[in-house]
Amino acid sequence: MAAQAGPLVDLSIDNDGIAILTMNRPPVNSLNLELLEEIGKSLDEVAKNKTKSMILTSSSPSVFSAGLDIMEMYKPDLKRAEIFWTTLQDVWIKLFGSSYITAAAINGHAPAGGCLLSMSCEYRVMVEGKYTIGLNETALGIVAPTWFMDTMCHTIPIRQAEYALTTARMFTVDEALQVGLIDESASDKADAIDKCKKFIRKFDKIPSLARAVTKQKIREGPLVRLQKNRQQDTAEFLGFLKNPKIQQSLEMYIQSLKQKAAK
Numbered sequence: 550m551a552a553q554a555g556p557l558v559d560l561s562i563d564n565d566g567i568a569i570l571t572m573n574r575p576p577v578n579s580l581n582l583e584l585l586e587e588i589g590k591s592l593d594e595v596a597k598n599k600t601k602s603m604i605l606t607s608s609s610p611s612v613f614s615a616g617l618d619i620m621e622m623y624k625p626d627l628k629r630a631e632i633f634w635t636t637l638q639d640v641w642i643k644l645f646g647s648s649y650i651t652a653a654a655i656n657g658h659a660p661a662g663g664c665l666l667s668m669s670c671e672y673r674v675m676v677e678g679k680y681t682i683g684l685n686e687t688a689l690g691i692v693a694p695t696w697f698m699d700t701m702c703h704t705i706p707i708r709q710a711e712y713a714l715t716t717a718r719m720f721t722v723d724e725a726l727q728v729g730l731i732d733e734s735a736s737d738k739a740d741a742i743d744k745c746k747k748f749i750r751k752f753d754k755i756p757s758l759a760r761a762v763t764k765q766k767i768r769e770g771p772l773v774r775l776q777k778n779r780q781q782d783t784a785e786f787l788g789f790l791k792n793p794k795i796q797q798s799l800e801m802y803i804q805s806l807k808q809k810a811a812k
């Protein structure tokens with residue numbers, strides 16, 4: 550992978566007071582420890598500055614996020630892997646449990662962890678094109694953690710979520726729209742951001758405390774479930790990394806990605 554040029558995230562506040570958080574880890578915004586730490590810090594900043602809303606997007610022209618960086622899971626240093634996993638848990642708790650309004654302008658592919666980040670927001674607008682979105686873990690021979698599944702069940706009907714999770718279904722933009730995995734499609738990134746802003750403006754006349762408490766109450770179940778089981782969840786992740794069969798599956802998957810990229 551090429552050396553990182555520039556900061557891993559950009560956090561700016563536009564004239565309407567909306568925070569725009571842009572992931573910037575070329576080529577595919579795969580979520581390694583450092584990117585997750587930067588996303589976490591930005592979410593803290595948005596919360597601290599009492600910004601009313603945030604739009605999550607990517608600087609890539611074709612990928613929102615490729616999900617977790619597989620190199621964090623392949624033959625890892627277990628101490629780093631533990632910090633990696635707890636940082637991912639923190640990011641999800643901060644984003645899914647945030648009191649401010651959140652929307653994702655999905656300007657490209659959003660597999661696995663990329664889909665998770667977008668589903669953790671309250672509204673999703675995806676740019677039209679040959680992009681796909683979904684939780685594809687079973688295709689890699691791995692199991693999405695319960696809180697990934699909970700987030701999907703919070704977004705689309707449980708029957709559709711079970712079918713999508715077990716079959717590792719990657720949805721096209723039209724399919725995602727039909728099932729409710731995204732709320733709107735857009736012609737390009739600027740249009741996606743405009744549509745996210747339109748969603749955010751719907752709350753102009755809603756008292757913000759009532760909105761925030763309602764959001765947090767409706768999201769409480771999945772949040773409490775992870776908070777109660779964090780250590781066990783981390784232990785399962787580390788146990789999974791120690792499994793030789795899983796390491797073999799990851800090695801084959803990395804090879805297939807590299808072969809595809811070389812074509």
Ligand SMILES: CC/C=C\C/C=C\CCC/C=C/CC(=O)SCCNC(=O)CCNC(=O)[C@H](O)C(C)(C)COP(=O)(O)OP(=O)(O)OC[C@H]1O[C@@H](n2cnc3c(N)ncnc32)[C@H](O)[C@@H]1OP(=O)(O)O
Pocket residue numbers: 550576577579611612614615616617618619620658660661662663685686691692693694785786789806807809810811
């Ligand atoms: C009971 C069980 C209990 C516990 C188990 C616990 C935990 C397990 C949980 C695991 C959860 C995992 C969630 C995840 O997010 S796993 C990651 C899944 N992601 C993917 O499968 C996406 C793979 N990537 C792609 O499909 C494509 O890259 C993409 C469509 C995103 C973009 O395609 P494009 O053609 O634009 O780029 P490529 O040429 O494919 O890639 C460019 C280079 O980037 C590398 N790459 C791609 N994705 C990743 C990744 N996720 N991690 C690391 N590196 C990645 C790719 O290899 C290319 O590299 P080079 O060849 O250029 O070096």
